[in-house]
Amino acid sequence: MSRLSVFGTVVAATIVAGLLLGSASAAEKFSLSPDISNRVRASKDEAAIKAISPDFKFVTPGKFTVANNPWDPPIATYATDAKTVVGADPDLAQLIADALGLQLELVPVAWEDWPLGVSSGKYDAVLSNVTVTEARKEKFDFSTYRRDxxxxxxxxxxxxxxxxxxxxxxxxxxxxxxxxxxxxxxxxxxxxxxxxxxxxxxxxxxxxxxxxxxxxxxxxxxxxxxxxxxxxxxxxxxxxxxxxxxxxGGWPLTAEIAVTTRKGAGLADAVTIAINDLIKDGKYGEVLKRWNLEAEAVEQSATNPAGLPKSGS
Incomplete structure (x- = not known):
């Protein structure tokens, strides 16, 4: 990830203050309200559903259990109730869950905890600004959805x-x-x-x-x-x-952010298909526009593209 860790909660606090003091239109557009009823939603994607491996078992039947680290807006942060997670990644997780015909179960986690959680099957996926790297590809599958x-x-x-x-x-x-x-x-x-x-x-x-x-x-x-x-x-x-x-973020190489699933679990291709169809029907673009992230849009999602090289390689 290419995030400025030292800004952390100070950034969040500053932006929340900006919401309170800023224009009404900006506050409405970037609301950190716990009311998520206005999230962009999608229909079932039969092609994506068919691509799920018959051997893949969701953590909870009927639910898409996604880990997310609420580290900073607009990617993901806690709403004003200090419980609900809002932001671009939670919105995209909702779209993917809809496309897969599942209910979203979003689980806030510390950044350090998602690798073990996904590897052990505690979470179906992590959607939390994870950059594709060659080292991570040894343990995880990736479906890209945003440029780093x-x-x-x-x-x-x-x-x-x-x-x-x-x-x-x-x-x-x-x-x-x-x-x-x-x-x-x-x-x-x-x-x-x-x-x-x-x-x-x-x-x-x-x-x-x-x-x-x-x-x-x-x-x-x-x-x-x-x-x-x-x-x-x-x-x-x-x-x-x-x-x-x-x-x-990987200059001079291209770095991409991806939905991360367990290696060989049989879910990545389905997620990639879902994202590509969401790009085509405009739902993906709606979410990025809502959070002012159009500059980070990908034209097409890919499963396990070349990642940033290992250190020293």
Whole structure:
């Protein structure tokens, strides 16, 4: 995953505050209400249902038991009742459950607990921003549903219009997260720039979302480079920033997020078919649009595509 762990609950708290203080339209669009009756729903997908292996046994008959780590909006977080899990991943889990003709049983779990839970058959799947890697493919099957995207965000009136490659950040003051994929990428871009005789960047680190905002708006920083999902959500809620470029979380390789199931269990192909049909009928797009994640959409789901390589390979 390419998530900024140090922001954690501070990001969630800041965004919830933004909901309370922001415009009525934004609050309605990104409601963290525990009322999930307005979730996008789908019809049964007979092709997907037929693709489920006859040997696969659901944890609870008639239910699709999905593990999810409610770590950050808009991907997944707790609603205002501190119990109900809401966000893009829970909404997509609901669509897949509908397509498979099942009732969704969403189980909040700590990030560290899902691998054993899926491997042992405690959960049918995990849908929680899991990136496909070659190491994980040794134990799990994957059905991709979103691109792992990092975003470059600047203040709304910034003269920076586009960031696509290393030279575009030369000489800029860039906020990013310490010890993250995005830090590794921006430092490599800086190394390439310096080697090419371009101006070095100034990397800035902040411990919380509010501090980063306070640096960006008055111009003490030029750009923030962190997970697109949280920055996109914050931009839509509070305004004041705009997206000027994206990079794969696995740069220079492409990284994808996937529904994760037990290796060889016989469920992955069915999930992939369901996702592709949801893409075709527009339900998938509705969910991403609802949570401002259109930039992370995939054109087609794939079962067990090439994942990020093992460390050192």
């Amino acid at each position: 995207v990092l975003g470059f965000y600047v203040k709304s009136d910034s003269k920076i219009g586009s960031i696509k490659e290393p030279k575009d950040v030369a000489g800029l003051k860039v906020i990013t997260g310490a010890g993250t994929n995005q830090e590794k990428i921006i430092l490599e871009w800086d190394r390439q720039n310096v080697a090419a005789g371009l101006k070095p960047i100034e990397v800035q680190y902040y411990d919380d979302r509010a501090a980063a905002d306070l640096a960006l708006q008055p111009g003490r920083a030029d750009v923030e480079f962190n997970p697109n999902a949280t920055l996109s959500y914050s931009s839509a809620i509070k305004g004041g920033t705009k997206l000027v470029g994206t990079v794969s």
